[in-house]
Structure formats: C-alpha cells, structure tokens
Amino acid sequence: MTVTVDRRLSAPRSPRLTSPWMRGVAAVAAGALPALAFPAPSLWWLAYVALVPWLLLARSAGTARRAALDGWLGGAGFMIALHHWLWSSLHVFIVPLALFLGALWAPWGWLVRRLLGGAPGRDPGGRQVAAALVLVPCGWLMAELARSWQYLGGPWGLLGASQWQFTPALRLVSVGGVWLVSLLVVVVNTAVAVLIALPRARNPACAALAVVGLGTSAVWLWAPVPKRTGTVRIAVVQPGLIVGPQARFDREERLTRQLAGQGADLVVWGESSVSFDLTSRPDIARRLAALSSEVGADVLVNVDARRADGRGISKTSVLIGPDGPVGASYDKMRLVPFGEYIPARSLLGWATSVGKAAGEDRRRGDHQVIMSTGTLRLGPLVCFESAFPDMSRRLADGGAQLLVAQSSTSTFQHSWAPAQHASLAALRSAETWRPMVHATLTGITAVYDAQGRPVGSRLGTSRSTAAVYEVPLAGGHSPYDRYGDWAWHLAVILLAAGAVYEAFTRTRRVQQPSGPARRPVPRTRSHRPCPARWPARGR
Template identity: 30%
Template structure:
C-alpha cells in the first residue's frame, strides 16, 4: 500500500476531523450529535499514513492530526478571551491556536516515541503506541502550566456506560489505552487486506476480542449489581441552584444585590422541598469576604428560621490574614455557622493566575480579568465534613483532573460536588465537554456527583455515569434529587494512577534497553 505525500497529509487531516467529531461539539450554539464511536477509528487514517515512516516523519503527520483536532475541540477558548478577556479577535485566535499547537506538539511525541522504540527494540507497535499515548496524556495532567488534560480521546465515551465502568480500576488511562489499541489493530487489518504481511495478526485480533469482551462484561456486571450496592446506602436530598446570571453582570456592583436576592429566592424554594444540602455555583456569593468570618445571617442565603439540620454550599471569593485571594467553596449549616471552607487547589492558567508573570510581567495583559489567586493547601484540600458524611468540592477546572477527586474520596468523601461558572464560554463546546469530564470523576470513584453551574449544565450523575438530571443551558433552573452515599472505595480510589505510572515504567525500561543495545552494537540514530 503505497501512498503519496499528499495522500498522507490528507489522511492526517481526516484523523484530526474524526477525533474532533468524536468529542462533544457545539457549533454556533447548536450541539452536534454525539459521535463517540468515531474515536475507535479516528486514528486509523493517521496510522496508515505513518505506517512506514521514520520517527521524525511520524511526528510531523501526527502533529498535523492533533493540531487540527485541538484547534476544533478547544475553539471555545476564543470566546472567553475575546468576550471577557479584552483581547482582539486576532489576538484571541492566535492565542487559541498557540494553545492547540502546544497540546499537539506534546501529544505527537507519543507516536514519535513509539516509532523510535519500535525500531530500536523490535517491540510491537500495537503495544508501544497505546503505552506511549497514555504516558503523554498523563503528562498533560501536569504540564504545561500545571496541566491541561482537556479533550482527550476517552472523553468521547462518556455516554457509553457499559464501556467506561473499568475506569474504576485503571482510571481513564485504561480506556485511552484500549481506544488506541483498537485503532492500531484496525490499521494493521487494513494493511493486511492490501497484501502487507502483519506479524501475529490473528493473535492480536484474538487478544483484542478478549479485551472487548472483558471490558464489556465488567461493565454489564457493574450495571446489574449497582442496585444491590446502593440498597440500604444512606441517601441525601440535594438541591442545585442555577441562577443563569450573565457574566457581564456577575461582578457589576449595580446587580450584586439583585444577584444575591435571586439566589436567596431559589434557595428558599429548595429548602421548602426539605432538601438536606443546597448548592450554589462557583463564585455565586457576590462579595468577597475574609476567611475569618465564622457565621452569616441564614436569611441571606434563603434558609428558613424553622429549618432543622440543613446545609448550604456556596462558591465565593475569600481572603486570608495575608490578603491572599482564594476561589473557595464555603459550607454553612442552617444557623449560618461556617462549618468548613475549601480553597480551589488547581487554578486556571491565564484566568486565575499568570504563569511566569514574575519573569514576564507583560503576560498580565493576556489574562481574563478574574484575579491573581492563590492555590489551596493544607486543610483546605480535605473533604468538607457534614456530620455523618463528607463531601468533596470540585471547583470548575478541577473536575477535569482525576487526581483531585480521587484524593478527596480516598480521604473519606462520599459525595462529589462540582461548582462551576461556564458563562465565560457562552454557547460553545466547553460546557458540553466540561460536563463529560466530570462524568468520569463519578465512575472512577463510584460516587454520586452533583453539579451546580451558573448558566448550565447543572446535573446529577449517578456512580455509574448516568446523567439522571440535567438543566438546559442559559436557563434559570432548580434541580432536586435524592443521591446515594456509597462508602466503599474503588481500586482506582485506593491505588490512584497505577496504570499510567506502569506505562511510564515500561517506556523507561524500553529506553534503557535500547540505550544498552545501541551502546553494544554501535548503531546510528534512527530519529529521522
């Protein structure tokens, strides 16, 4: 199967489009049908284009695929920077493209590294590529700027309940491995049909079918036994407030009293419905206040004076004794007494803090004008204690990182609560993708997850990943739901990221082996 350079470039672009359309997308405010099944074939054109290429050429074609994919799936960054960051259209476009370029340059190292190790060690590409893909997606959770693991391939599978249950063992990285594995076996099968001999093809197909049956069977088992797991588990009646306050009015002093009054009235309705916990979105309280404040008048939050044993969790901006600014979640009881505070520990780069701002002061001009926040530390990252049980608070961007919710559930949280304000992103793909990310946090830890979003989507997700309730975007909505509080911990909760670290170890050993082999034989580099 001989391809021209033009055909290889076209195939690389086709893969980029397939990846993009496998993820949640919204164009012009109109969400596209979810085509998550495309993820299982999305990489095939790129893999065909790079079949006989050198590591350097493989990197080039892979970069084209990933740059196109990220440019489409991360296009929502333009909306925030242009509409609320004070940036021109051109500057917003260039910044969004720069982010896509950075993500593509990093992830394209996966096929590049796999191709290099294949040539140096003789190992099968079908093993090396998924392993390398997991490693560099894992790197994206930490680098650059503290991590930006948005829109990975696993995101495409969030509606497919039976296929995602095993992430409670491996995390989303096991799902990533399996998706890339299937793409590679399909590309080898196509090449075989064109007369190109593929080593151990029958064995690989047999192993792939075995994996498929194992993953699906585990999912069926989890779904069928879910009722028995939750039977007898404590339940909590939760109310979610979605006030739908436009971003340009959220911090306008003329609207602060109106905004607070709206949250009061909506909360009052929820407390009348005998909810145990009412949740406001991120930064819903319209004024900054010192962390030292120990109590509030309950009527400020719409809590009736006759209410017994109830809680309200609200987002607010707080300061400590040193005037450090935090994006916080504050828990109060029915008397208005502050029970606990959680400070957001993973901040949004160029939104809540400026990376390298001390070195390059001009970078302050690129930031959406939110503030110069501090990360939470120490006690503030522990679950919020609520009498008989605890909740884990995930503020906005934190719902994208598996490690945060895992640590809090491992520390005793029996409910995940996500507070967010996606008004920054308008009717783009971001709210759809953001919700899909948080679905995996519920499944990984087998915890119910409730999500209060200023403009949507507010939602209730069960421990299997079913979205039980979801509000419309840009609509004033109330959600009331009884959620189960499961105490048992999953293997992922207990062991954390054992799977990607195993992949890191595998690649490290492969590099060591190739180095020793090269030193012994005097071989030349095969990077190009």
C-alpha cells in the same frame, strides 16, 4: 538481459503525500478528528477509529523527523479542535499554546513510524507489529499524562473521557480510571490501522481486538459494583445568565426560598455565586444563614471576592448553616491557566492584551477539605478541579460520601465547554464509587450516581431554576480507588522495557560482524587465471 521495472515502485508519489505543506494540513486535520467524540457532538463511538488517519499518516512518513512533525502537528490540531471555545478568551494566543502542547505528541509520532513503518519496501514483522499494539497506546498515554500537569492545562480532554456515557467504559473506569479507557481505545485504533495498512499482520491485530473485547466483557461480568447505603436529597440552584453580582445573588436567594418544605438535605450554589467577602459584608452572611434556616438545610456557596484581610482574591467554598459558616472553608487549589492566573506572568503577561486572560492571579489553596452537615460528609471541588482524578479520589479516601463540583462556564455559554465540563463528573463518580453533583451558575448542571449514571434531568444553559435530586449514596472503595493509577504505571514500565530491548538489540547488531570472513584462496598453478589472449579450448 531484460530488466523489468515495477511501475508501482518506480512511479513518483502523489504530490499530496510528498508536499510538506499538504502533509502538515493533513496532520492537523487528522489530529482534530478525535474531538468529535467529545461533547457537544458526543460521537463516542468515533473514538475507536478516529486516530486511524493520524496513525496511517505518521506510519507513512519518509523519515523519523517527519513522523515526529506529524505527531506534533496532529497534537496541535487536537488541542485546537477540542478547546476551540477558548478563542473568545485567548484569541490568537490559542495557536502558540496549542503548538506548545502539541509537541507532547512528537515522540508518539516517531514511535508509530518506528514500530509500524518498517524498512523501505518492507513491512514490519509480526513481532514488531505485536510490540506496536502494546507500545503505541502506552506512548499515547505518556502524552496525556504529561499534559495532565496542572501547569500545562490539566487532564481536560483525555481520550478515555469521551466514553463518559458508554456504560461498559464506565465499568472499566472503576477498575483503572480514565487512563485505562484511553489505553484500550488507542489499542483498538492501532489494531484497525494495522488491518488497513498491514493486512499480512492481521493475526496480532485481531488478537489485540479480542483481548480488548474479552477483557471488557470480563470486567462487565465480574468487577465489583458499589453497594447502595441510602439516599440523600440534594437541591441545586442555577440562576442563569444574570449581569451584576447583586442581581445574581438576589435571584439565587429567590430560587432557594422555593425549596422550603421540599426536604432538601443540602443546597448547592455554583462557582462565584457570591461575589462579596462574607467578613466585610455581614449583611450577606446573615441573609445566607436565614436562607438555611428557612429551607431547613445547609447551603454550600462559593465566594469569589477580595479577602478582607488583604490576601488577594480567592475562590472559596463555604458551607452555611442557620448560625453561619459551618466548619472549615475550602480555597480552590488548582487554578485555570490564563483564566485565573498567568504562568510566568513576567514573561507571558502580554496575554492580557490579546484576550481575557486574568489581570490578577487568584490566591491558591493548599489542602483539600471534607465538610459535614451533621448527616452528610461532602467533598467540594471548584470548577476545573473536577478534571483531576487524584483530587476526587483523595476526597473519597478522606471519607466523603458525596462529591460536589461548583462550576461556572458562563464565558463559554454557547459552546462545547458546558457539556464537556458536565461530562467529567460521570467519570469521577465511576472512579470513586461516590455520587457527584456538578452545580453551575448558567448550566449545564448534572448529577450522577456512584456508577457514573445520570440521576434525574440535566439543567441546560437556558434554564434558571432550582431542582431537587434524589441521590443514592454508596459505600466501599472501587478497585481504582484501592490500587490507584496502575494503568499508566504499567505503561511506563512497558515503554521502559521496550527501550531497554531496543538498546540491547542495537548493541548486539553493532558488535556482530557484517558477514562471514572470507578465506583467501591460495594462488597455485591450477588456480592461475587464463589471460584474455589465450584461445579458448575447443576452438
């Protein structure tokens, strides 16, 4: 008998695929690729295929454990690439931090192999591929949701946030938040990976792409849009990179005086714009009140100083009018891990010795505040808080007409950080149908209307100036504001349904016999085997 051996099956795989070290490097590189879709490169279109190499790698893993490791290392690569600018503050500590957060993608890597890998030598069927096109994006969303917890770093760098300048995506944001955009971007990536690796399963992949395209078109055509209710003139003061708290305050004061007679309704200073407690420095408080009177508008400042009552350091937004502070102030609630406090300081306090981690924990606020100038209700956020969709949504529900984020990224002045941070305001505007002002000390300062579109020109990191923006106001509530985070709730339900179905099928498989029972053959004379020594008939 001749045996034919298919060399394609018998030939050993390339060492590049079988070597665990080379495969690990490939996983890190594949995970880092999506970072190019975010600012500063802002290759937003790349997001729709950037996950494909990572998907193909996890799919080809020889074992489930290896696929989980591919997901883990890819997640670490994504975290390092997206937040590489933190190196100046965290130094080598960024590596274990990225590995810790990257572990959130290990279940996703396992899920990719389980649904797209198939049995050895056998591609997954059409139903399994269809399930992958639904569940793999849901699994990605779970990783994003888990790391969005403020104590794990918050929702900075969600995949959907890379689409902040793509108008159709902003319309989707108003319907389902940034979570919906993340979900659909991963659907497209998964469909492309299927078309490359499993061409026989092109029908469900093409169907998924068609659903995404038609759904986006339907939202573009029929989703409601905010109705304009008026206009407000917002002035922003950006002093630039100035050394010393007193010199910075003096520069902000001079720039603000230039706004006199320009009809501003509100003047906004950046985060940490005042480094003196207003109670212990009444002279600073009087100068701010005089500025408000001279300009003819209230001034929103941010005080970053030790409290006179001895309750530690806090970052407090204060609205100053001609007679002094107006209404309640706002203390920053969600602090930057390691930048403004160290989680489990008794365990991780050593981070202060290897980087610029916080030497002292800032004091945390416990509630949000709506401020009023008499003609305008505004909702303040401080820096990092503009990354959280729930905070801006809560301010919109509370009656805020304008969202204001006071920020400072001067530590990361020549990195991707200022552009990444400024882009978040576009998403919060589209989600809530509220215009948003992103005011910084050193740039990038930007203003967006209620649909996430830019208003006027941005102030770059090289500018030291004051600028006035005509900001259109809008009323009503967006679908996302009304229905909340239904996108990731749906993802949880679908994953739970998939897990129940998997458990059910495995239980049935165990209960079923391995094959039909064989009936014993009665041993009669006619069935008696011929001994080998008997001669064959006909010989």
